[in-house]
């Protein structure tokens with residue numbers, strides 16, 4: 001009997017070790033595929049070229065979601081993506097329809113806008129993951145995070161930030177630091193002036209934005225934490241814009 005128990009324990013340990021090896025070799029954790037709901041876009045959505053190269057289409061903003069969230073679809077060119085940064089006022093979801101992008105996330109929180117890793121706090125170890133098709137990730141406020149397109153072709157990404165306050169929301173941040181994008185298929189070259197604004201204007205919107213990859217970071221690994229992606233909360237947040245509660249002009253009545 002004792003031998004049988006010992007054998008089964010040994011077998012469980014063997015399976016766990018084998019799974020861990022597979023996960024580490026692959027460099028990414030398998031995430032359940034997320035079915036992104038069809039959100040009814042605002043009419044004449046705002047197009048902005050982000051200083052990190054993202055071609056944003058702001059499908060919804062705080063102006064039409066009662067300040068609850070902003071949703072942007074983005075195309076990220078090869079090499080594009082923001083350097084590590086921290087949000088203090090907003091939580092963020094990242095949805096990767098085709099995968100392809102590499103997401104980065106630290107494990108410690110930095111709840112004070114004036115306490116910055118590498119400046120007056122220890123630098124962060126950043127965990128990376130090569131995202132897969134239809135994966136959804138949640139990035140709560142106060143964590144160092146970023147992403148990069150390490151592939152040779154443009155990659156898609158959908159962002160949701162919550163809330164989107166009229167004064168300090170993400171929409172206004174990108175309006176101030178980005179460039180107008182009249183034709184998303186033909187983006188202009190990124191102006192260094194906008195890259196500088198991206199960093200210098202961040203704190204006004206509750207964002208610490210680094211200007212160098214290793215400014216907040218001391219090292220990286222591929223041990224991305226398998227946390228809750230808060231899919232249920234995201235679906236609840238988006239639901240007023242999925243189930244047809246809009247008025248004719250697409251604006252939800254905000255009471």
Ligand SMILES: [Cu+2]
Nearest residue numbers: 085087092145
């Ligand atoms: Cu972010």
